[in-house]
Amino acid sequence: MDKPRLLIIDDDANLRKTLTDILRVRGFEASASGSGNEGLACLHENPADVVLIDLGLPDIPGIEVLKRVRAEFPAMEAIIITGKATLDSAIEAVNIGAYSYLIKPYEVEQLILNIRRAGEKQRAENALRKSEEQFRKIFAESPLGMAIVDGGNRFVKVNGMLCRMLGYSEEELVALSYPDIVYMEDSKPDISNIRSLFKRRHTYWKNEKRCVRKSGERFWVNVTTSVIVDAVDGNRYLLKMLEDISKRKKAEQAIRNAKEEWERTFDAIIDPVMILDTDYQVVKANKAMMAKLGMIRSGFDGLRCYQIFHGTDSPPPFCPHAQFLADGQPHSTEVDIPRLGGHFLVVISPLYGADGKLQGSIHFARDISERKSLERQLRHAQKMEAIGTLAGGIAHDFNNILTAIIGYANLLEMGMVADDPLAPHVEGILSGAERAANLTGSLLAFSRKQEMKLGPVDINKVVTGVEKMLRRLIREDIEFNISLDAEELTVMADAPQLEQVLMNFAANSRDAITDNGMISIGTRLVELSREFSDLHAFGEPGRYALLTFTDNGAGMDEMTRMRIFDPFFTTKETGKGTGLGLAVCYGIIKQHNGFVTCYSEPGTGTTFKIYLPIINETAEVGRAVNEVQMPRGTETLLLAEDDVMTRRLGRLLLENSGYHVIEAANGEEAVANFSELKDEISLVLLDVIMPRMNGREAYRRIDLLKPGIKAIFISGYTADIFKKEELFEEGFNFLSKPILRKDLLVTVRNLLDS
Ligand SMILES: Nc1ncnc2c1ncn2[C@@H]1O[C@H](COP(=O)(O)OP(=O)(O)OP(=O)(O)O)[C@@H](O)[C@H]1O
Numbered sequence: 001m002d003k004p005r006l007l008i009i010d011d012d013a014n015l016r017k018t019l020t021d022i023l024r025v026r027g028f029e030a031s032a033s034g035s036g037n038e039g040l041a042c043l044h045e046n047p048a049d050v051v052l053i054d055l056g057l058p059d060i061p062g063i064e065v066l067k068r069v070r071a072e073f074p075a076m077e078a079i080i081i082t083g084k085a086t087l088d089s090a091i092e093a094v095n096i097g098a099y100s101y102l103i104k105p106y107e108v109e110q111l112i113l114n115i116r117r118a119g120e121k122q123r124a125e126n127a128l129r130k131s132e133e134q135f136r137k138i139f140a141e142s143p144l145g146m147a148i149v150d151g152g153n154r155f156v157k158v159n160g161m162l163c164r165m166l167g168y169s170e171e172e173l174v175a176l177s178y179p180d181i182v183y184m185e186d187s188k189p190d191i192s193n194i195r196s197l198f199k200r201r202h203t204y205w206k207n208e209k210r211c212v213r214k215s216g217e218r219f220w221v222n223v224t225t226s227v228i229v230d231a232v233d234g235n236r237y238l239l240k241m242l243e244d245i246s247k248r249k250k251a252e253q254a255i256r257n258a259k260e261e262w263e264r265t266f267d268a269i270i271d272p273v274m275i276l277d278t279d280y281q282v283v284k285a286n287k288a289m290m291a292k293l294g295m296i297r298s299g300f301d302g303l304r305c306y307q308i309f310h311g312t313d314s315p316p317p318f319c320p321h322a323q324f325l326a327d328g329q330p331h332s333t334e335v336d337i338p339r340l341g342g343h344f345l346v347v348i349s350p351l352y353g354a355d356g357k358l359q360g361s362i363h364f365a366r367d368i369s370e371r372k373s374l375e376r377q378l379r380h381a382q383k384m385e386a387i388g389t390l391a392g393g394i395a396h397d398f399n400n401i402l403t404a405i406i407g408y409a410n411l412l413e414m415g416m417v418a419d420d421p422l423a424p425h426v427e428g429i430l431s432g433a434e435r436a437a438n439l440t441g442s443l444l445a446f447s448r449k450q451e452m453k454l455g456p457v458d459i460n461k462v463v464t465g466v467e468k469m470l471r472r473l474i475r476e477d478i479e480f481n482i483s484l485d486a487e488e489l490t491v492m493a494d495a496p497q498l499e500q501v502l503m504n505f506a507a508n509s510r511d512a513i514t515d516n517g518m519i520s521i522g523t524r525l526v527e528l529s530r531e532f533s534d535l536h537a538f539g540e541p542g543r544y545a546l547l548t549f550t551d552n553g554a555g556m557d558e559m560t561r562m563r564i565f566d567p568f569f570t571t572k573e574t575g576k577g578t579g580l581g582l583a584v585c586y587g588i589i590k591q592h593n594g595f596v597t598c599y600s601e602p603g604t605g606t607t608f609k610i611y612l613p614i615i616n617e618t619a620e621v622g623r624a625v626n627e628v629q630m631p632r633g634t635e636t637l638l639l640a641e642d643d644v645m646t647r648r649l650g651r652l653l654l655e656n657s658g659y660h661v662i663e664a665a666n667g668e669e670a671v672a673n674f675s676e677l678k679d680e681i682s683l684v685l686l687d688v689i690m691p692r693m694n695g696r697e698a699y700r701r702i703d704l705l706k707p708g709i710k711a712i713f714i715s716g717y718t719a720d721i722f723k724k725e726e727l728f729e730e731g732f733n734f735l736s737k738p739i740l741r742k743d744l745l746v747t748v749r750n751l752l753d754s
């Protein structure tokens, strides 16, 4: 440490000299002045740590010198030297800030002790003053908003930055309390944390919250709170340091917004989309994809795409992702994905990271089931048209040839006597020609070249008219039911031809029923919607007579069902069937501007439906009236149906009437989707026959999840068949395929309201 600096102010020259010498020897840097003015001038030039002042000075009183020293050099300590006579003045001197006084004559050691103590005090005070000054400077100039807050949350001291941050002047702010400037919603955790601070469990507490400016505007700050203790009175205060983090918060919000917007956009894509990494793992899938899969977002569990979509252990050969990984190029493929319930066009695009490295690919899957189905229908219609033209052409020409054969054979017959030995040959020619004529007749019927005698006909009468013949045609052990619409169903028709259609159906059903069986015929009036005709690519919307022909015979597989209307297609052994029965039916129905559908399941049975346009009704009027009367709703319904067309139609019809529809492509999916959304779903529509899990079983499980859930079963057959087989109890609601708008909406509404 430097030598303590002393100045002695005394008018006694000897004393000055002696004292200076002694103090120098004792290690002080001592100098001396003989008068008050000189002494003060000396101090201005060279400040001392301790000054010794004699009270009796010649120019100005020592007390005055002391006062000026205190005022001009607050860090300097003073010791008063006095004679006995001026003891009172000495005490006064101590009162106005002298460190101590000594009465002459005094011991040198006593003086030195006093000087040392005064020096120590001076040093301690200097250090304190310095640190206070530093704190004051930090506080005042801090780039953080700072405040000292007392136990009552009042501001004791605030800095300039805090005032600027909040938009108050210092006076305004100090008049407020801390709770006035913070948004209280964000300050709830403060209380317990500040309590911990006081208990010294931690030294500071930091949190992000919103503050309120004078203008009322809120902004984000990061507040650090610590406890400070007053060195003098021991009171505890909180020191708050506030950092304005609104820019960072804005940036964070912008990032969050961008992320949310991205996700919203991703989820708004109506096609199923997913992102795959280079290891075939699903990184992300959009809402449409999750809905199709009947999964929740976190459900991939590291599964690879081929495991999810194709249930295989490696990518299938057509996998566009594999092709893409091989050549880095975009690829696309059309593929049937039963897991998604349809036929899809999958297009994949490369996905690169910010570092330019390949990350994986984005898969867009567009459901093209409808297009494919329409293509199939169109191809079928074109095929039938082409075969019809060909068959019709041959039959027509062949008929001319037959006319010649029969004519000449007749001439031969006429020229023969009764017992001509050649007569049986001519008879043989004639009966063969007759069979051939029947065949060409069938072909002409199929190719719609047959002559028609159209007139207004009540379909119900056609059925009752042919009933006896039908009963004769089928075996006695087959139960035969007829249920007709109470109203007349008038269509433009050639009655005998319609009878022929029924006979052909009946013959087929009879052949398909091996044991005891049942055949039922029903008629009713239906209203076909635009959606229905668009989706099935037949007919105009409007009123139709629907004739349903059902058996519970052997049924047929899909491959067979696709070909039944082809002429000469038969599964019967040679000689048993020509394969023309249904071809003729098809031709006749087409020629009546009607259309026919067939539903069949092996082992269960077959249902044919014939739609014939009702006459005397303008479709427009009929539709408009019906449009108004159709019941609507806003409930959420689950529609489980494996046939894409039926499912789509159902969805369209329900959505157009205000309902929210959740789809499922099979029984398992129906149960999974239901369990996820069971609180929202008010009613389930279940196809009876579905892959993976049939409708009955799916219903049983759904009913366990939400007992008493309302359900409608959809079937290609009439309800009687199921009841007969005791699969279903009475009281279940059935809708039969194809789904008709009015039936669907009325049944759904009635059940929801029941
Ligand atoms: N109700 C039915 N149940 C099961 N299969 C049927 C039914 N109706 C038709 N089929 C199938 O369709 C095929 C074609 O029927 P279609 O009536 O055209 O010819 P066919 O009965 O075989 O011969 P044909 O009618 O000339 O005696 C049948 O062979 C049979 O496989």
Ligand SMILES: [Mg+2]
Binding pocket: 504, 507, 508, 577, 580, 581, 582
């Ligand atoms: Mg037949």
